[in-house]
Amino acid sequence: MLVVDGFMGEGGGQILRSSLALSLCSGSSFRITNLRAGRKRPGLRRQHLASVQAAAEIGRAKVEGAALGSKELTFVPSTVQWGDFHFDIGTAGSTTLLLQSVLPALMKADGPSQLVLEGGTHNPLAPPFDFLQRVFLPIVNCMGPKVDVQLERVGFYPKGGGIISQYTKPVEALCSLKPEEPNIKRIRGISLCGALPEHVAIRQANSAKKKLSTLRVKTDVKPIVADPKPVSPGSFVCIWAEGDNVFLGADSLGARGKPSETVGEEAADKMVKEVRSGAHLDRHTCDHMILPVSLAEGSSVFRTSLITLHTLTAIEIAKVFTDAKFKVTGREGEPGTIRVEGIGLRNQG
Secondary structure, rough: OOEEEOOOOOOOOOOOOHHHHHHHOOOOOOEEEEOOOOOOOOOOOOOHHHHHHHHHHHHHOOEEEEOOOOOOOOEEEOOOOOOOOEEEEOOEEEHHHHHHHHHHHOOOOOOEEEEEEEEEEOOOOOHHHHHHHHHHHHHHHHOOOOEEEHHHHHHHOOOEEEEEEEEEEOEEOOOOOOOOOOOOEEEEEEEEEEEOHHHHHHHHHHHHHHHHHHOOOHHHHHEEOOOOOOOOOEEEEEEEEEEOOEOOEEEEEEEOOOOOOHHHHHHHHHHHHHHHOOOOEEEEHHHHHHHHHOOOOOOOEEEEEOOOOOHHHHHHHHHHOOOEEEEEEOOOOOEEEEEEEEOOOOOOO
8 A cells, every 4th residue: 555645745635636536547545644734724624525535436445534634544446437426515615626636537437427516616725717627628638538617606715605517538548748839829818706896807807908918919808797696705817828839827816805906917917927938837737737647658748837846746646656757857946847758547448
């Protein structure tokens, strides 16, 4: 049984989610200690427990330690199931992070799957739904599978209540990722508010567009009022690049007392930095892609706008579960290039 130290690297929930995903794909059992030891409230919280339960159901796994506050967990997977699943986090915990725990296994399953996930859809410290749809999944689909998501209802903190539906058509083997030179043709985005006046979305959008104008690229940030109305009020801006060989995105969430103009400017300022880096992948997409490329056939090579501790942690977890080979050119906190020799994992069929 593999042993994972939950205090390695960034010391948060990413270690658990990546371990669950790789365990399902590889069939390897694992025990994780020091769960979320790097956080102020260590141990399993509700959204992490929901990821464990979802992975256990899909992988027919035996689990020990799956309880709120638990700092140690044992996970023994069996055969990955495919089909229809419904998971409700029960809080505003991130649905997009829960999906990361099971999506790699569903991309390698023997048949298509349909998921309905309830909880938070736009959370701090988690990819918002629109980032998942517009940046992460397009690059995943370049590797062979067909993965689609739809937003049924927005879910903001503190009550959540959001709903996303997700469809996966698996592939026998994931293709490697070797994008050519990036070519940005336009920048697009949405500025959404829910259970708030429409002018919030408009002000956010105008502020973002003003900041993005310094890039001299065709830009469109569309203000939207959420329909149906979310359970909790909230707002956000998500911006992404469109073009060839480019997977860049940025976002910012609204908060009580935070001016709408600040929300838009924050997202746009992040995007300007991503674009000017000349990278294929933004800093967040990079760490999300480490797991898929480690499972893929052949060599993957791509530039990231920033090598983060999350990316380096994802690499260390992939090394625990696979024989993938990694070479990182660049230092943490700087732009860099990631080279990966994947293990060519094929589905169970």
